[in-house]
Amino acid sequence: MTEQQKKFPEFYVTAPQPCPYLPGRLERKLFTHLTHDKPPELIDRLLTTGFRRSQNIAYVPYCEGCQACVSVRVVVNEFKSNRSMRRSWVRNSKLAARRTASIPTQEQFKLFRAYIDARHSDGGMADMTMLDYRMMVEDTVIDTFLTEYRQRPDGAPDSEFDSWPLKAVALCDRLSDGISMVYSFYDPDGADSGLGTYMILEHIAFAQRIGLPHVYLGYWIEGSKKMAYKTRFQPQERLGPDRWERVPEDAEEF
Template structure:
């Protein structure tokens, strides 16, 4: 491998396969490998410029004739939660959030499997093993962390939250201008708690605490009901041919 290959990305394109979000369409991805030899600024620019990370691969949609996938990010300083979101925060006021190193645990995997089996049993992650999960969490060359959310049992001591049961977790990357939420999962039996919404709200608050202007939510997909929830976190910006611009809303 030449020095140029070590420090600059080589891009590849996947073969067409069925789109998991829009029935009847095919998807392809443009991707590159992330290695320790790649400059940190290059990787940061990729992830701020529309690429998503899965382990040590950065990828983005590369679908012929389709531009439904749009990168979106929440503008932290402009975000004000509405009444419904304030209720979600209040509903989860007894949850303790802790930032952890990207080190997989058996407790995380057990929760992850319950979530996948209940919500995405026919998806691409349905067959993930404990080894696959470990690689998803720890295989990263950048600043990655896990936020663990633990629910306080009745009668438990406030001073001992690390003993509370794990109810949700979010794998995130820390970028130069924000937090990129890579993947999150939660107790599928806790629908009433709106934990998916709560985790985004909590990371917006954390980004504000760190002085970071954005929380990256990945792709919003035109016509996909699964991605409609992202529109609730306004103001939202989308990445277009001329850079990041305000998203017009759904």
């Protein structure tokens, strides 16, 4: 194999299997391996044009006769939170966020298991072990980081951050033009406080601070209630056949 062939991605297609989002449909994925010998610019190009990353695999839906999965990203500098988002922000105002390297911990895994068992016990992650979680976090060839969210006790100094209760974790990639939210999980007892919404809002604010124009939310899937929440973060762009396209904003309560 020549040096040029090593740098050019080889693509594969998975066998059909039941779609986890739309009953009665089959899904296939087009994927390629992300390795250190691939140019960083090429990997970034994949991840900013519709591919998602899972460990060192970049994939995109490749389903026959179905185009329900659409990549979405939030336009950071024009983002406006609505009333319900502002309530989520206030309800979680005692949380403190800290970016860390993509290094897994037993504490994170315990929270991850509680989240999966409570909300996705019948999904593909139901049997994940600490080793599986470690690979999910560590197995990356790009700039990947974690954000830990901890409950700050009244009057506690920042130096005691590691001893505060861990409430949520987000695994993210830093791309050339934005932050890609790869996977997030949180204390299932905090679902009513809008923790999931809060984490997206906090990453939008972080992207604003560091000058990145987009936050990538993965795929919005038409007809899937699980993915409907993504339409709330506006303005947003969706990836069309040729380019990212701005979508009309919903007349939601602001």
